[in-house]
Amino acid sequence: MSDQPLTYSPFDAEVIADPYPVYRELRANSPAHWSREANSWVLSRYDDVSAALADPATYSSASGIFPTPPGVDMTELFLPMLIMSDPPRHTQLRQIVSRAFTPRRIAALEPHIETLVKDLLDQTPEAGNWEFVSGFAGPLPAIVIADMLGVPRDDRDQFRAWSTTLIQSNPVRGEFGAGLDAAAALYEYFTAFLAERRAHPQDDLMTALVQAEVDGEYLSEEELLGFCLLLLVAGHETTTNLLSNSAVVLAQHPDVRQQLADDPELVPAAVEELLRFDSPVQGLARTLTAPVELHGESMQTGDTVLLLFGSANRDDHAFPHADRFDVNRHPERQVAFGRGIHFCLGASLARLEARIALQTLLTRRPDWDVDLDAAVRLHSGPIRGYISLPMQ
Known part of the structure; x- marks a missing residue:
């Protein structure tokens, strides 16, 4: 290990390119680590991350879930939303939106998703280079969530652009203003669309949100807009990045890819391992409501704590030989979708989309390669x- 003091910043370009070496150092040498760059404590071990996720009373989501450098306030990017709330309001809001993500409703989407996957692949060139994200991994979940919300498919490219700009709002790189503009554009769009659904109800999730009541009261305009932003961004960003990360991992493990092509029944287990091995959400933050002593460190009320899902999923104590990609592992305990009351509502949808997409891709294009130098x-x-992500 280097003689330099251990530092960790989620915004550092080298960490973004490959966070796993520094995760190993954090777990081994600084499991409760103060990151000046993120202005937060960082928990990297599986047991600590899992315990924090299971204790929302101490690790609150209400003050924000994204780590930010000192002096940066990202709360103006987001109106009140489910993922940034605590009980009892969180419980009430989750009950409303969870109606759209019941097992029965998700299972009913399978034929629709299969058709979309085949149509998207039909539009790609049979030979030569093609762009995996804009041509496949991005449009697929964007179309699915747009159809669920009831917004026009023709707007999906604009949604994708706004969403990417918002997610890409790395404050260290001076991109915060662009994120604010993207959020404002999304809120303006959905304000008009919600008004249209009030006037002309349809059989879609947007209408259901407009008509939903909690304790006899309708959701506020800010809560409705927060729902729309969360469902749009979280509803497709996770799956887009799961698919693109999976395409890279499987290209780097051609023997495993061939094993999956030969036996498509292995793909659901492979999706779980892909989620564990290279998690699309590497971590989210919480705010302490009480002091916590952990690994000799004193974390105080009001401190931000970054829970590293990506590191927890690479912890050898939870997953032996965790840096090995193994589709026979069955990592049911992985925390790529979080855990507890904030477990990702769209996890089952993301898993379904990923399974169908990978099974079809393995059938139609089993020998793909990726150009990481151009990615x-x-x-x-x-x-x-x-x-x-250029692919051929």
Whole structure:
């Protein structure tokens, strides 16, 4: 190990490119680590991350879930939303939106998703280079969530652009203003669309949100807009990045890829391992409501704590030989989608989309390669994925 003091910043370009070496150092030498760059404590071990996720009373989401450098306030990017709330309001809001993500409703989407996957692949060239993110991994979940919300498919490219700009708002790189503009554009769009749904109700999630009541009261305009932003961004960013990360990992493990092509029944287990091995959400923050003593460090009320899902999923104590990609592992305990009351509502949808997409891709294009030299990564602290991924 280097003689230099251990530092960790989720905004550092080298960390974004490959965070796993510094995660190993954090777990081994500084499991409760103060990051000046992120202005937060950083928990990297599986047991600590899992315990924090299971204790929302101490590790609160209400003050924000994204780590930020000192002096930067990202709360103006986001109106009140489910993922940034605590009980009892969180419980009430989750009950409303969870109706759209029941197992029965998600299972009913399978034929629709299969058709979308085939149509998208039909539009790609049979030979030569093609752009995996803009041509496949981005449009697929964007279309699915747009159809669920009831917004026009023709707007999906604009949604994708706004969403990417928002997620890419790395404050260290001076991109905060662009993120504010993207959030404002999304809120303006959905303000008009919500008004249209009030006047002309339809059989879609947007109408259901407008008509939803909590304790006899309708959701506020800010809560509705927060729902729309969360569902749009979280509803497709996670799957887009899961698919692009998976394409890279499988290209780097051609023997495993061939094993999956020969036996498509292995793909659901492979999706779990892909989620563990290179998590699309590397970590989210919480705020302490009480002091916590951990690994000899004293964390105080009001301190921000960054929970590194990506590091927890590479902890050898939870997953033996964790740096090995193994589709026979069955890592049911992985925390790529979080855990507890904030477990990702769209996890089952993301898993379904990923399974269908990978099974079809393995059938239609089983020998793909990726050009990592030409690929462009997202420069986002918590989100790991690609803006562009050339494939052939």
